[in-house]
Structures are given as C-alpha cells and as structure tokens.
Amino acid sequence: MAESAQSLFLTAPYPRILAHRGLAQEAPENTLLAFVKALAGGATHLETDVHVSRDGVAVISHDRDLTGLGQDVRIDQLTLTELKRINLGYGQSLTSLAEALEAFPSARFNIDIKTDAAAEPTARAIRDQRATARVLVTSFNEPRRRRVVGLLPGVVSSASSLLVARAVAATNLGLTAAVRRALQGCVAVQVPQRAGPVRIVTPRFIDMMHRVDVEVHVWTINDPVDMIRLLDLGVDGLVTDRTDLAVIASTRRT
Numbered sequence: 001m002a003e004s005a006q007s008l009f010l011t012a013p014y015p016r017i018l019a020h021r022g023l024a025q026e027a028p029e030n031t032l033l034a035f036v037k038a039l040a041g042g043a044t045h046l047e048t049d050v051h052v053s054r055d056g057v058a059v060i061s062h063d064r065d066l067t068g069l070g071q072d073v074r075i076d077q078l079t080l081t082e083l084k085r086i087n088l089g090y091g092q093s094l095t096s097l098a099e100a101l102e103a104f105p106s107a108r109f110n111i112d113i114k115t116d117a118a119a120e121p122t123a124r125a126i127r128d129q130r131a132t133a134r135v136l137v138t139s140f141n142e143p144r145r146r147r148v149v150g151l152l153p154g155v156v157s158s159a160s161s162l163l164v165a166r167a168v169a170a171t172n173l174g175l176t177a178a179v180r181r182a183l184q185g186c187v188a189v190q191v192p193q194r195a196g197p198v199r200i201v202t203p204r205f206i207d208m209m210h211r212v213d214v215e216v217h218v219w220t221i222n223d224p225v226d227m228i229r230l231l232d233l234g235v236d237g238l239v240t241d242r243t244d245l246a247v248i249a250s251t252r253r254t
Helices: 003-009 032-040 080-084 097-103 116-128 142-151 161-172 176-182 203-211 224-233 243-250
Strands: 016-020 045-052 058-060 109-113 135-138 188-192 215-219 237-240
Touching: 016 032, 016 215, 016 243, 032 045, 032 097, 045 097, 045 116, 058 097, 058 116, 097 109, 097 116, 109 116, 109 142, 116 135, 116 142, 135 142, 142 161, 161 176, 161 188, 161 203, 176 203, 203 215, 224 237, 224 243, 237 243
Parallel strands: 016 045, 016 237, 045 109, 109 135, 188 215, 215 237
Antiparallel strands: 045 058
C-alpha cells in the first residue's frame, strides 16, 4: 500500500466523522453545498456515491434515477450537461466527481461506486484530479471494488459486503489468520450495527479488526447516544447524516 495514500486519507484525526452525502441541513444531499456545510461543521471525511452519465462522466448521486425528483429517468440516460440543468433546490444541481474533488482540494473523500459502468469514470476523475492519496474507494460489489483498486495504484479501500461477511464469520470462530486473509488490501470495514438478526458491531468484532490493523466505521449513526456508545466501544469512525451532532458527541465521551 502506498505510503502517500496512508499519509493523507488515514491521517485525519480520530474519530473519523464521515459526512454521509454531506450535511443535508438546508442543503440537498450529495451537493457542493452539503459538502461545504459538512466540512465547516467539522467532518473529517466526505462520504459520497457515484453513478455515471450517458456521456461517461462520474456523477455524484446515491440513487440510480431521478424518481425522487419526480422524473422517470436514470442518471445514465442523461449527459452531464443535462443533469446539471436539474434544480435540486438551494441553488444546487447534480455535480461530477471531478468537480467536487476540484472544489475541495484538501478534503478526504470516501467514494462508493454504485455501478460497474461507473468504475472507470470514477478512477479517471480521481487520477485527473491527482486525488488518489486522499480518497478511499469502495463498493458493496467485490469485483467492482477490485476493478477500481486495480485502476488506482496506491489507493486505499474498505471491504465489500462479501469480504465483511467472511470477516464476521471468521471473527465468530476466533480465526485471526482467516480474518486477515479476508481483509487483505483493505484498511477499513464500513458496516451497520447489525444485519437482520446478526449483530456485527460487538467488542469482539472491533478487537479483531484492530488486531488485523483494520479500522471500523459504522453507518448510518444519527443518534448522539448511539454515537457516544459506539465511540466508547472503540469504533474508529461514524458515518452519519448529522456530522454536526457527531462532532459534539465526540467531545462528550465517557
């Protein structure tokens, strides 16, 4: 793993406070305004999602379509120019990943690649902005995660759903070597507190992740009581819609 990547993305202060789609308080999520608000409020990282436009540009959006805006059309059916004409409110529009990286040249980005088609455009935007050292790339899909990592030598990554499942199973059996193998090449696991009936984030799980030198980031945590409890358990980061509350919670730990 390249030292430069570690020295930027992983040298933010603890706890990591990852702004889930920015801070969408009087700002639409995943917009430049939401990112401004998150950083101004103390977020250490911007967590965001990427799809691809019809003309092959990596576009920041969680959803694959615009039905939430009353439009029955997918992101990949419109060009970037057409997408930027869509009014999201508060003077904001959809934006490209490259534009966001350029607008915040010192910010650390946690980037979730949502589709296979977005893999190469995402890598290209990161390379063009010389941002490899300050981003973490991830995907729930393991082949997609590996694809982007392969396109960006030295980039850091968090585990896909498949790798997390293997790590949880090996942790429950106490198999440290198997956990280390499962998470090879990953610097973090980004997980919910539980998946159905299975509680993922436990003291045993956190201890095992730290034993194999992997950070634990938990999503999506918006309750200050949960924030404090998780930080006291030893998690390294909180993925949250309320970075303003997380910053306060991080100072009130027992």
